[in-house]
Amino acid sequence: MDPVLKVSDIKQYLYCPRIIYFTYVLPVEKKTTPKMEVGKEEHLKTARLEGRRRLRTYGLTEGKRFFNTYLFSPRLGLEGVLDMYITVPRGSFPVDFKNTCRLAVNHKYQLLAYALLLEDWLGRPVRGGFIYLIPLGRAVYVEATPEARLYTKRLLGAIRGLIEREQFPAVPRRAGRCADCEYRNYCGDVG
């Protein structure tokens, strides 16, 4: 049976497929890096502040916020805890908090996976969502286009394929990412 994947697996897979290998195929002990600690703290702080803010950052007016919602879709075989979603009369929008100044591709598909999950959860179409860039205090809208939805599902397929084949992936294209990777000690072929 296919394993239930986590939304964060998409982000990790795009960052470096070896993380998926070390998570599912050859589970190893990992250390929490300082970067992760800071990120966690910033997340909590942002969530606390968000509760008191208006929705102007998202270009919305009246709406309700829901924090840290556990979402699971048996259809997609996917689960995750969504930082926040906003429900307004014209629909719902997932929001993912990121402690970064620029929108990276892996963040985009992580958000889209949340959008797919939320859609199944609510039983209503979700047209897109927001990535909240914490240091800038700015939200970037990401539309769930048909192409983007397909690609997100393709990514889930690719992750499952990697787990099934149990094949150690090649060195990622962006080798600079290894510097602060929690699995660095387990990769013998990176500098």
Place this chain on the structure above:
Amino acid sequence: MYFLADDERKQLLRYYLPKARELGVAEELRGWNWHQPPLEPVYGAVLALYEVAGKYCSSGRDVFLRRVHGIKGEPNLAMIQGAVLHEILADLLVTAKRAIYLHGAENYRAICETLEKYTPAVSPQFASLSDAEAADLCRKVEILCSFEKARVLSRLQEMLTRHPYIGEDSLANLTIPVVVEQKLNGAFLGLSGSLSTDAFIFSEPMILDLKFGEPRDFHRLGTTGYALVMEALYEFPVNLGCIVYGEFRGDRLIVKRDIHIISDELRQWFIEERDEKARFVAEEIDPGLAGDCPSTCPFYQVCCAGG
């Protein structure tokens, strides 16, 4: 073939253009970031754009055979027909431009005459066709030429009626606002140094690709590849692509256009394909048979001769 119809132009202006600007593209997937991952080529292998974008062989063995073993496949009928029709369309448009420059707006009758008299040269590719195939292709060439001549003439007349003081350079540009067979150097992205797009519109940067076969989802990879190369070379965003499908139905030419946004997804897909195929070549890895090999595949005899 490359001129949009009114409804398509409306769709382009009211939907695709604003949508492309609104959606945006991840900075790392813009062609001008060719010097850093993920666009930076991982392997030294140089591929033609059609090798990356063509997924007629689903395993990519065609690229392996061509690049590693130096085997040249036998072009099939569709490929020969496509090549001839492409060549003729480009030739016709260049002939029209040349006539405009030669005669000028004042002698527009001579331009019309040149175009009306245009007969394409017989391509050497006809030699490999049977009599029936050659006759069929001749018929298609004729249909294509008469369609395109009428389109160009109509645009020429329109421009002449609208701009009384027009000079030949402007007339040529407004009548045929595309560059055909634009040569591009794809080296920045690990692609061949002499690529050429079927057509390119500069006014709103849009890559045009002409096809005479069945629409396939991976056709968009071609426009995506050219868009990335254009961005790498000229450092301006190319957000749109359009695949022009020509289909001959009886003595009619049916034209369908697939306008699309060169999205993050297409860009990612293109890079993945490039890296995978470059790996086959650089590491000399045989990806194996595709499993769904059509008998028309240029490498069918090599891969499935015993089967």
